[in-house]
Amino acid sequence: TQDVPTVAVDTLGTKLPVVALPDTAHLNLGDALIYNLDVDETATGMVVYNISDDPCGRGLIPCLYVWDGATWRPAGCPFPDCTSTCLDTDTTINAAIRSGETYTDNGFNESTAGTYQRTISNAAGCDSTITLNLAVQPEWGTNPWIGAFWRDDETGERIIAAGNASSWKVDVDDPTGTGAWLKLALGAGNDPDLWSDDPDNAENYQVPGDAKSIPLQPAGNVLFRIGATGVNPQTDGTYETGKRPRYATITLTVGGTEYKLFCRQGESADYLFSPTDTYTNPSGIVTARPAAVKFSPYNLTGANLNDDDNLAYAVGVRGGTFVDYPTKAGAFFQWANVTNPTYAYHPTKPTGSIAGWYDNYPITTQWDTHKATNETCPPGWVRPNDGTSPHSGNYSDFAGSQIRESLFADAKAFAEAYLPYKDIYWGYYADGYFDRRTITTSANSVNNSAVSPSTKDVAYCGLLFTNPGTGTSLFMPGGGYRNSGLFGNGGMLLGSGSDGSYWSTPNYYADSSRAWGLYVGFSTSFNMSLANPGVGEKSFGNSVRCVKE
Numbered sequence: 001t002q003d004v005p006t007v008a009v010d011t012l013g014t015k016l017p018v019v020a021l022p023d024t025a026h027l028n029l030g031d032a033l034i035y036n037l038d039v040d041e042t043a044t045g046m047v048v049y050n051i052s053d054d055p056c057g058r059g060l061i062p063c064l065y066v067w068d069g070a071t072w073r074p075a076g077c078p079f080p081d082c083t084s085t086c087l088d089t090d091t092t093i094n095a096a097i098r099s100g101e102t103y104t105d106n107g108f109n110e111s112t113a114g115t116y117q118r119t120i121s122n123a124a125g126c127d128s129t130i131t132l133n134l135a136v137q138p139e140w141g142t143n144p145w146i147g148a149f150w151r152d153d154e155t156g157e158r159i160i161a162a163g164n165a166s167s168w169k170v171d172v173d174d175p176t177g178t179g180a181w182l183k184l185a186l187g188a189g190n191d192p193d194l195w196s197d198d199p200d201n202a203e204n205y206q207v208p209g210d211a212k213s214i215p216l217q218p219a220g221n222v223l224f225r226i227g228a229t230g231v232n233p234q235t236d237g238t239y240e241t242g243k244r245p246r247y248a249t250i251t252l253t254v255g256g257t258e259y260k261l262f263c264r265q266g267e268s269a270d271y272l273f274s275p276t277d278t279y280t281n282p283s284g285i286v287t288a289r290p291a292a293v294k295f296s297p298y299n300l301t302g303a304n305l306n307d308d309d310n311l312a313y314a315v316g317v318r319g320g321t322f323v324d325y326p327t328k329a330g331a332f333f334q335w336a337n338v339t340n341p342t343y344a345y346h347p348t349k350p351t352g353s354i355a356g357w358y359d360n361y362p363i364t365t366q367w368d369t370h371k372a373t374n375e376t377c378p379p380g381w382v383r384p385n386d387g388t389s390p391h392s393g394n395y396s397d398f399a400g401s402q403i404r405e406s407l408f409a410d411a412k413a414f415a416e417a418y419l420p421y422k423d424i425y426w427g428y429y430a431d432g433y434f435d436r437r438t439i440t441t442s443a444n445s446v447n448n449s450a451v452s453p454s455t456k457d458v459a460y461c462g463l464l465f466t467n468p469g470t471g472t473s474l475f476m477p478g479g480g481y482r483n484s485g486l487f488g489n490g491g492m493l494l495g496s497g498s499d500g501s502y503w504s505t506p507n508y509y510a511d512s513s514r515a516w517g518l519y520v521g522f523s524t525s526f527n528m529s530l531a532n533p534g535v536g537e538k539s540f541g542n543s544v545r546c547v548k549e
Helices: 007-012 028-035 366-372 402-407
Strands: 016-022 045-049 066-068 070-074 088-097 114-121 129-135 145-150 159-163 168-172 182-186 212-217 220-228 246-256 257-265 312-314 343-345 424-428 462-466 475-476 499-507 516-524 528-537
Touching: 070 312, 145 159, 159 424, 168 182, 182 212, 212 402, 220 246, 220 257, 366 499, 402 528, 424 516, 424 528, 462 516, 462 528, 475 499, 499 528
Parallel strands: 016 045, 088 129, 145 257, 145 424
Antiparallel strands: 045 066, 066 070, 114 129, 159 220, 168 212, 168 246, 182 220, 246 257, 312 343, 424 462, 462 475, 499 516, 516 528
């Protein structure tokens, strides 16, 4: 400190650290300024003092800052004898607790999620309003956090929060190499609308500093932020945005168990496994993956869907658009529809059956016959195939499958039914949308699985495909599907929040009411993540994930 008058300590009687600010610093800079102060974070509070701002006539900023375990925050006017002009101070605290816990810091006593306020006044009439945004987070392990995502030009905070009763720590893997673009900080930032239905844009909340680790924290809830140090610099003209995505991993250790968080910056379609990656085929021959393609990180939707009077409409051939966050479900589409082609259906409304749901599916004709009138992926994109011709699932039938060669470490595995489930993870994905909203129950009553569950912008937990050799990753949300009328209740929403179904193109056998697709989900019976190429009725409403043409 410099030129700190003894009256600062004498008046406050706190014996706390006193910090002198530059003449250009002002109180309303708040956390952005306090983060940069070199103050021992083992302290419980500090007085901030600036001789150039003199509302009380004695060269003192009337503000006490307290350490809440993550950030320094203003906590009222501590000058009881200041009778001249005072500064009213407001602060927001974003906190998370486990189910059954009570938040008792800062004079609160709350055990349910919500927004709460307290106003503190001193003898001089200075008011300080403290706003608490409290989230009740699912227990760690119910749906663990599995990764984070930024677009090329995004760097803002991604929030990882979970109930927990164990000690924990966080480390960026390879912090001077592939992980150099990531940084960490304790706490949840200071968005006053965090964990609400309308939080602020994450880009307005940058992670301070450049920390690559968070040291061991005592037993308590997991709450930290991940940020990017800068925009994606990887220029590559072979990608649609002109940037090649970059990847890194973080290790979160909870109670001695390590969990990986797979991070990605870049929205261009990318390979998970590329054509030059290899696998061993059923004959024991190591072979490349010539059918591997670049997958979009986003589901397909209809731009004109709304939550009121346009719950379904024909987007037109090549007329679908991508959602703006990987966790968003997007719209449902049928495999093909002769009567009403290219229809996009709302992801949650209605949850019951849909009058006139089309079940007169094409049986004898193949996707090549229908794609000219039913392809909804935008120009330059197509639905992925699961082999180039109708098949029943034998390895020789699905040779050339874009889905299997692109997404699975063992591309031959599903000639042997459900083996193996390698390097795939079900859980929460922090993309700047899902992590900023209240995680709640899906329309199909799956607890702790969805945000904004009754809107066209609903987002879900889901499955992350990873390539441990390259660190690349791809997330698919578990948005469920709409039922076929063959089973009654045509169009009824099923499985939202617990699984997802995605279309591919070939028929199941040459003449069939069913077509191949991809199922993603989590088995509570076997406690394992699932990803199965499989067959479904062509009149199901499934999600669509496009690949580069």
